[in-house]
Amino acid sequence: MAGMGSETEIEEGALFATQLFSRQLPASESAALNAALLFAIKDLFEADRTGIERSNLRALGGWHSQLGLHRQPAFAPLVTHIDAFAAEISRRNGYSTRHRLAITGMWAIVNAPGSYNQTHVHPGSHWSGAYYVQAPEGSGDITFTDPRTEAMMQPLLHEGPRPEALRHHVSVPPVAGRMLMFPSWLQHGVKPNLSRARGGAAERVVTSFNLSQQPLSGPPAA
Numbered sequence: 001m002a003g004m005g006s007e008t009e010i011e012e013g014a015l016f017a018t019q020l021f022s023r024q025l026p027a028s029e030s031a032a033l034n035a036a037l038l039f040a041i042k043d044l045f046e047a048d049r050t051g052i053e054r055s056n057l058r059a060l061g062g063w064h065s066q067l068g069l070h071r072q073p074a075f076a077p078l079v080t081h082i083d084a085f086a087a088e089i090s091r092r093n094g095y096s097t098r099h100r101l102a103i104t105g106m107w108a109i110v111n112a113p114g115s116y117n118q119t120h121v122h123p124g125s126h127w128s129g130a131y132y133v134q135a136p137e138g139s140g141d142i143t144f145t146d147p148r149t150e151a152m153m154q155p156l157l158h159e160g161p162r163p164e165a166l167r168h169h170v171s172v173p174p175v176a177g178r179m180l181m182f183p184s185w186l187q188h189g190v191k192p193n194l195s196r197a198r199g200g201a202a203e204r205v206v207t208s209f210n211l212s213q214q215p216l217s218g219p220p221a222a
């Protein structure tokens, strides 16, 4: 009986892709940016140690700032990086050139050792992202969950680890100077901070943000 022929006859496609964009800023850029952001975030923390509660667990040492950081001058350099990244996503995805992905909210999260973020989505936005300001080893991967729950119903056995495209949970370690962007509907959470660093160096510090597609000629972003 004839076999399937050479492998070149088989074409593999990927339907319903879930995009995850990542960009690592060169250290020559991120070092000064992160030092300034860390300073600004510590200032915010000192002025509002209570913060707000969202996916963070305040009782475990997870601090969450207020939501309007994109309007504060100290975060303007980061806003520039996000805008450029968002424009590139719009270009690659062929989005309307009469619209832009505009930042609608930005906040900072500081996870002390032992704290984490519960799994959540960002309702009402198109794209969301994270920029890592400080991320010591073991301070908590961000974990994305397959939104196609049907795909989890018939687990198949694999030799060794599953290829990433077939996983239902994908973890990405935080790296200082790295920016991630993903659809706002994608469920994600953050594993506990198990850093063994000392003092403030053990904290996982991230700035997160939401973007929505808005007309270029429309009113400025909130």
Ligand SMILES: [Fe+2]
Residues within 6 Å of the ligand: 055, 120, 121, 122, 188, 208
């Ligand atoms: Fe989030």
